[in-house]
Amino acid sequence: MSAESTRELLRELASDLTPVKPLPRLRFVAAAVLLAWLAIGVGGIALEGLAPTFWQTLAVPISAGGIFVGLLLAGLGGVLAALALAIPGREPLARAGLALGGAGVAIAAWVGFALVADSSLAWRLPRAGDLPCLLTALVISLAPALALAWFSGRAAPFRPLALALAAAAGAAALGGSVAQACCGSDQAMHLLLAHALVPALGVFVLTLPLLVAIRGSERSQNY
């Protein structure tokens, strides 16, 4: 294509211009996503009740409290990264979110594995007793995941796969933090499989639907 046809396109774009409503600022969107999570999380805690030892464990690094803090950081970082990856030019914020989220995932996993290593329990796969906590985490993660998918579909994701991964891990971690706050179990293997590794479960379960939703919104942009 020639430079002249580029000029022609430029003039057509200008003559075709219609007013657009700019996207809301990321801090407001992040607040909205986190409020949606908080509202559902508080509802969940009201229904299930806070774990009796929740506040005490927060002061002990290698405990359920450490996993909770890790999941919270992973959730906040994942949400931040996903939002920033939907807006061109926000790479520094995306990198900061990914670093925070990655640190959170690492902390949760490290605490989980440390708890198992300290116990005399044998390694096992997840079983029926782990399912309620995993399901609670996934159900609560749907609200932030849907909010992130909605926003991303209206923005201009420049790394859709990275965005979907960050959103999936972040939303699952936010859901997992609520499940962790409600769970009174001190069984190391349960804490690892049903709580500390929830971001990995989120990646397996939520990434593809989120990616499809983001791609679908991109394709349906009309003009």
Place this chain on the structure above:
Amino acid sequence: MQGSDGRSVRWREWMASAQRGDSLAYERLLEDLLPFVRGIVRSRLGDDANAEDVVQDVLLAIHTARHTFQAGRELEPWVRTIARNAVIDSVRRRGRQRARDAGVEVADLPEDPGARASAEAEPLPRALERALEKLPSVQREAVLLLKVYGLSVAEAATRAKTTPGALKLRAHRGYRLLRDLLGRERT
């Protein structure tokens, strides 16, 4: 430094006006951005014959994503990300095209030129039909009006109840999507 700062402020103001629908400010912005965009594209693609094609992709992407620019922020990083992605998309697309072409060369094409022609000609309309069905309706309409019914841009725009510029954009995006869909169909 002063010039660069002045440029940044000017671009931000023009983009804010463009978001409110000021086409004059938008045209100035795009004209001012053109050398900047060409610089980014050429720094990555060199004197590639497709560079101008990618420059046009960047302009279309800027147009599509203009609502994502947030007032008060710098425009340069926003444009740079869009341009870089357009270049990456272009390189990937051509990589896929080369792989397909290489596949066609070594794959089992019929030896007989007549059979080869019919093998190439016959599946295309069905594949094209399927690909057309997958296009968003406004893009399908633009492609059909221009390429199947052979209307002029002005006639097609009147038929589609839109402006000629918008119709060309729809068609452009339709061709691009069709190319991707047909490419996937052939692999």
